[in-house]
Amino acid sequence: MAEQSTTRHRISNASELIAWRERLLANRKRESDLGINELRICTGAGCIASGALRTREEIERQLQDRGLGGRWKIVGTGCMGPCFGGPVVMIGNIVYERV
Numbered sequence: 001m002a003e004q005s006t007t008r009h010r011i012s013n014a015s016e017l018i019a020w021r022e023r024l025l026a027n028r029k030r031e032s033d034l035g036i037n038e039l040r041i042c043t044g045a046g047c048i049a050s051g052a053l054r055t056r057e058e059i060e061r062q063l064q065d066r067g068l069g070g071r072w073k074i075v076g077t078g079c080m081g082p083c084f085g086g087p088v089v090m091i092g093n094i095v096y097e098r099v
Contacts, residue, residue, distance in 0.1 A: 037072050041099075042088040044079030050086035055099050059089075 011017050031038070041047075041056050056074060063069045080088045085097030 031073065035071055037091070038075060039072055040075045040077045040080075040090040042078070042080045042086060043076035044083065044086075046079065046083035047086035047088055050098075052087035055087045055089070 011020060028038075039059065041052055041059070043052055043056075056076070060069070060074060063072050077090075080090065080095065082088055082095070082097055087099045089096045089099045
């Protein structure tokens with residue numbers, strides 16, 4: 001599975017924000033070109049209470065067991081909205097509830 005960088009930097013002006021966005025989009029395109037898919041899982045309080053961390057671990061395990069770990073990037077997000085339906089997972093533009 002592709003690991004996500006956790007380097008933090010405070011954005012102090014609009015030009016830095018624009019540059020950050022351009023880097024993010026370039027990285028996503030590069031990953032897409034390499035065949036790396038992105039799965040987003042809510043790690044907001046409601047989803048964590050509903051088992052999101054266990055769900056994430058199981059998804060990671062299943063991907064590894066099937067030899068697909070290097071083709072997927074798992075990203076924890078903030079709340080996606082439907083807290084009543086947690087854990088919430090998004091693949092592409094499709095949202096899955098109660099995963």
